[in-house]
Amino acid sequence: MYKLIALITGILISVMISINGVLAQQYGVFPATVIIHAVGVVFALLACAVKRVKPFPRSESPWWFYLGGVIGILTTVFNIFAFGRISMTSIVALTLLGQTVASIVVDATGWFGMTRRPFRKLSLIGLVFCLAGIALMLDSTVTEASIAVWFSLAAGLTIVVSRSINARLGAKIGALQGSFVNHLVGLPVTIIVALVASGYMLPTSTVSGFRPWIYLGGVLGVAGVLIFNIIIPKVSQFDLTILTFVGQVFTGVIIDLATVGITFDAAFIGGIVITGGIALNLAVEYYEVRRSNKKDTNSNQASQ
Numbered sequence: 001m002y003k004l005i006a007l008i009t010g011i012l013i014s015v016m017i018s019i020n021g022v023l024a025q026q027y028g029v030f031p032a033t034v035i036i037h038a039v040g041v042v043f044a045l046l047a048c049a050v051k052r053v054k055p056f057p058r059s060e061s062p063w064w065f066y067l068g069g070v071i072g073i074l075t076t077v078f079n080i081f082a083f084g085r086i087s088m089t090s091i092v093a094l095t096l097l098g099q100t101v102a103s104i105v106v107d108a109t110g111w112f113g114m115t116r117r118p119f120r121k122l123s124l125i126g127l128v129f130c131l132a133g134i135a136l137m138l139d140s141t142v143t144e145a146s147i148a149v150w151f152s153l154a155a156g157l158t159i160v161v162s163r164s165i166n167a168r169l170g171a172k173i174g175a176l177q178g179s180f181v182n183h184l185v186g187l188p189v190t191i192i193v194a195l196v197a198s199g200y201m202l203p204t205s206t207v208s209g210f211r212p213w214i215y216l217g218g219v220l221g222v223a224g225v226l227i228f229n230i231i232i233p234k235v236s237q238f239d240l241t242i243l244t245f246v247g248q249v250f251t252g253v254i255i256d257l258a259t260v261g262i263t264f265d266a267a268f269i270g271g272i273v274i275t276g277g278i279a280l281n282l283a284v285e286y287y288e289v290r291r292s293n294k295k296d297t298n299s300n301q302a303s304q
Helices: 002-027 029-051 068-082 088-109 123-137 146-173 175-196 217-231 237-258 266-303
Strands: none
Touching: 002 029, 002 217, 002 237, 029 068, 029 175, 029 217, 068 088, 068 146, 068 175, 088 123, 088 146, 088 237, 123 237, 123 266, 146 175, 146 217, 146 237, 175 217, 237 266
16 A cells, blocks of 8 residues: 555656746746745645644754755755756666665664664565666766766765655654645755855746646645655655656656657666566565465464
């Protein structure tokens, strides 16, 4: 159940990224980030009002519980500084690699108060296919701009750290309130970053007319953080990373079909390899669970 939700969350993230991309084309990357967080704060606040819960309840939580939103902004900043120095395909691959490594470490060590989940032998199938897909997605640009490589790897690391911290806060004050705090804390930081780094903005779009749907990225962002806050205690970071990526790949293919058409490039091929590996991994896990349950049932019947 929770793994299915993780997969659906990947779909949600892919749609959100597409919407935010259009917003960034119209206003620039950093102003768009400010708008996304502002919309997220307002939407989360309204959701708290509808549910009649305090958006910012008093808590004895450590100060670092409130840094999830700030660390999440670092993901955007790292990706922006990597953009243009290495290919977009390499950025996606390296970010996924950073997430994969960080997820395995957090699962094994229980950092940030996460549940310790030792790496399972069955997950080796998914890991091997994941690494193979990442290798296919990398190109020669990674050898030409080492600093951009580290930025992309760091972006993957911050994704795992941010959602882990958000989950801890959400468990303490509520999943919805945690999502509100995430965007509220991140908003002033995005404003500062936008003012300082205005020279890195993308050119604005020449598209005219009011398109209200391009402002929905903040709403989907609140929903994404909310879902992560709920399912992270139930799903390993490794499974969460891979399943959300698979959801993004499938949705990306659908979006491409509806807009510009599919390009059978390295990103597409690598994504298919990873998706196939995860599907095989899940099938093997399902078979092992059924076999184990059947064995337990037969054992209980024999004992009776």
